[in-house]
Amino acid sequence: MNSQISTPRAGALRHALGNRQMSMIAIGGVIGAGLFVGSGSAIGMAGPAVLVAYAAIGLLVVLVMRMLAEMAVAAPGSGSFATYATREFGPWAGLSIGWLYAYQWMVTIGFEAIAGASIVHRLLPPIPTWLAALVMLASLIAVNFGRVESFGTFEFWFAMIKVAAIVAFLLVGLAAILGLFPGFAAPGLSNLTGQGGFAPEGWGPVAMASLAVFFSYFGTEVVTIAAGEAKDPANAVRRGINSVVWRILLFYIGSIFVIVMLLPWSSTEVAASPYVAVLNELHIPGAAVFMNLVVLTAVLSCLNSGIYSSSRMIHAMALRGETPKAFTRVNRHGVPTAAVILGSAGGLATIVANYFVPSDSVYQFLLNSSGSVAVVVYFGITLTQLRFRTRVDRSDPGSLRVKMWGHPYLSVLVLVALLVVTAGMLVSADTRLSLALTLLVTAIAVAAGILTQVTRRRGAPAEEEPMEQLDGQAI
Structure with a gap:
């Protein structure tokens, strides 16, 4: 594909995202609000051994x-x-995993809108949470109605702010660990190995903490959704996903290492807000306000990505005939407006509910209803890759530009690991309800997918799109 921005055909998206924007979209997908806030509960469960959970x-x-x-x-x-699931297993699989993924983002949009509104309310108490959530969501819906470059530009700067904040945190933390920060005595290994050792509560809590850690990583796949509107999609995807390794090492494991080195794992301040706790320990003024603004940026980034990802998934399914044709239509900017509206519906419904129901109730409802769709999506990716690789190795060996390491052994290992994560959710009372709701939603999605596929085959088989077309860049 050349580097020129393409004009969309009817129902087609524009290839307008540059490599710089795609790189930042990939980075933004890795760094979510879960890293800044959710890491505290994981540290409280596992102690310093939470590093093992984050690494694994x-x-x-x-x-x-x-x-x-x-x-x-x-x-x-x-x-x-x-x-890819449609190509390898049939329309039922693509429809199932596509709707599950869109559903996950719809719920996440509402969840993040409430979380962001709570931050705004803390910083500016006169502003009610429902109003703050409505303004944020409406603003980002407007961004997603514009050219895809608008989404890319906003995501670029959101990601830049998050990266700058974490890099600054790591530099300050490293200086404190080495005893180079003024007015702070380096604790050495006392916090890492003291208070009961590296795994003070044993390794069972480390496994439970891994469940919380698992969901904080969700979002790394957004760059592959955005590939449909990139100027150079293949190279952008390859560069973006290949760099996930160092991002995880630097942003997640690096910052968690700083926290557990500088503060006791059992500190209530760490459980509440680990990054603020470290900055307060170093007597850096305005730490709470600064981190609240960074977390708010992460929330806005998640809202932006959520609206974009859910709408593009719905649009792609419509092009394959798996959702109503109305969602194939794009405006003059090449944006699927009907899909954007549907993709934002979950967030809008949440704000309406938040007007009548206390925020904590809405928050808890969203946590439970979102379930564990990420696990199902990763299952789908893994099974699809195993089928895809077998087909390609048989029909066109040596054609792949990027290959899975250690295939098929590492792919099978991932399946086993996902089964372990699922078993852990079944054992834990805190996640059992989420797992049950996810299985229910998955069963409904699969049933709808099978029914749609059977109906299409009986009704108009001659109009069904040939599978070979799904290999290209038409979507």
């Missing part, structure tokens, strides 16, 4: 993204793994 789950995510890169570089498109 990080490795799992890296392997899943490598599998996705293998398929995405071969056939980049906004439908990403849902398109």
Whole structure:
């Protein structure tokens, strides 16, 4: 594909995102609000051994993204793994995983809107949470109604702010660990190995903490969704996903290492807000306000990505005939407006509910209803890659530009690890309800997918799109 911005055909998206924007979209997908806030509860459960949980789950995510890169570089498109599932298993699979993924983002949009509104309310108490959430969501819907470059530009700067904040945190933290920060005595290894040792509560809590860690990584796949509107999709996907390794090492494991080195793991301040706790310990003024603004940026980035990802998934499914044709239509900027509206519906419904129901109730409802769709999506990616690689190795060996490491052994290892994560959710009382809701939603999605496929075959088989077309960049 050349580097020129293409004019969309009817129903087609514009290829307008540059490599710089794609790189930042990939980075923004890795750094979410879960890193800044959710890491505190994981540290409280596992102690310093939470580093093992972050490393292990990080490795799992890296392997899943490598599998996705293998398929995405071969056939980049906004439908990403849902398109590949359709090709390898049939429309029922693409429809199921596509709707599950869109549903996950719809719920996440509402969840993040409430979280962001709570931050705004803390900083500016006169502003009610429902109004703050409505303004944020409406603003980002407007951004997504414009050219895709608008989404890319906003995501670029959101990611830049998050990266700058974490890099500054790491530099300050490293200076404190080495005893180079003024007025702070380096604690050495006392926090890492003291208070009961490296795994003070044993390794069982480390496994439970891994469940929380798992969901904080979700979002790394957004760059493959955006590939459908990139100027150079194959190279952008390859570069973006290949760099996931160092991002996880630097942003997640690096910052968690700083926290557990500088503060006791059992500190209540760490559990509440680990980054603020470190900055307060170093007597840096305005730490709470600064981190609240950074977390708010992460929330806005998540809202922006959520609206974009859900709408593009819905649009891609419509192009394959798996959702109503109305969602194929794009405006003069090449934006699927009907899909953007549907993709934002979950957030809008949440704000309406938040007007009548206390925020904590809405927050808890969203946590439970979102379930564990990420696990199902990763299952789908892994099974699809195994089928895809077998087919390609048989029909066109040596054609892949990016290959999964250690295939098929590491791919099978990922399946086993995902089964372990699922078993852990079944054992834990805190996640059992989420797992049950996810299985229910998945069963509904699969049933709808099978029914749609059967109906299409009986009704008009001659109009069904040939599978070979899904290998190209039409989507």
